[in-house]
Amino acid sequence: MVTKEDVESFFAENKAKGDCDFDKEQVWGYYFLDVGKARLIKLSNHFKSIGYRIVDIYRAEMEVDFLPDEFYLLIEKQERHDVESLHNRNVAFYELVKQKGILDYDGFDYKIVNK
Numbered sequence: 001m002v003t004k005e006d007v008e009s010f011f012a013e014n015k016a017k018g019d020c021d022f023d024k025e026q027v028w029g030y031y032f033l034d035v036g037k038a039r040l041i042k043l044s045n046h047f048k049s050i051g052y053r054i055v056d057i058y059r060a061e062m063e064v065d066f067l068p069d070e071f072y073l074l075i076e077k078q079e080r081h082d083v084e085s086l087h088n089r090n091v092a093f094y095e096l097v098k099q100k101g102i103l104d105y106d107g108f109d110y111k112i113v114n115k
Contacts, residue, residue: 001094002090002107002108004083004087007083007086007090008083011086019112020110022080022082023080024080025078025080025113026078026079026080026081026110026111026112026113027076027077027078027110028076028077028078028079028081028108028109028110029055029074029075029110029111030052030074030075030076030107031072031073031105031106031107031108031109032072032075032093032102032105033060033070033073033102033104033105034070034073034103035069035070035071035103036068036069036071037057037071039101040071041057042100043073043096043100043102044057047075051077052075052077053075054075055074055075055076056072056074057072058072060072070103072106076111086108089108093105
């Protein structure tokens with residue numbers, strides 16, 4: 001689970017590197033994990049309807065071959081975040097996967113679009 005402290009550390013470390021201006025919009029990616037694709041496809045339709053770009057649903061690399069197939073859904077949205085807004089987004093996504101019966105919200109990343 002991504003905690004608020006994790007988000008604070010993420011911002012502090014990336015600001016210290018100086019390679020990203022978080023006062024500007026960036027492309028944020030969010031990852032969801034489930035067994036099979038069916039619920040992820042339904043979830044992707046939900047996200048598409050509220051303005052997210054669906055990047056891909058792809059097979060997770062498995063450490064043990066006999067486990068059921070797990071898949072990731074990657075969505076993106078260009079937006080601005082600070083510690084509070086990204087933490088709130090993470091909390092909302094954890095609640096959403098719980099409501100929808102999805103295995104896990106697996107975190108976020110970003111792409112620099114403005115320097």
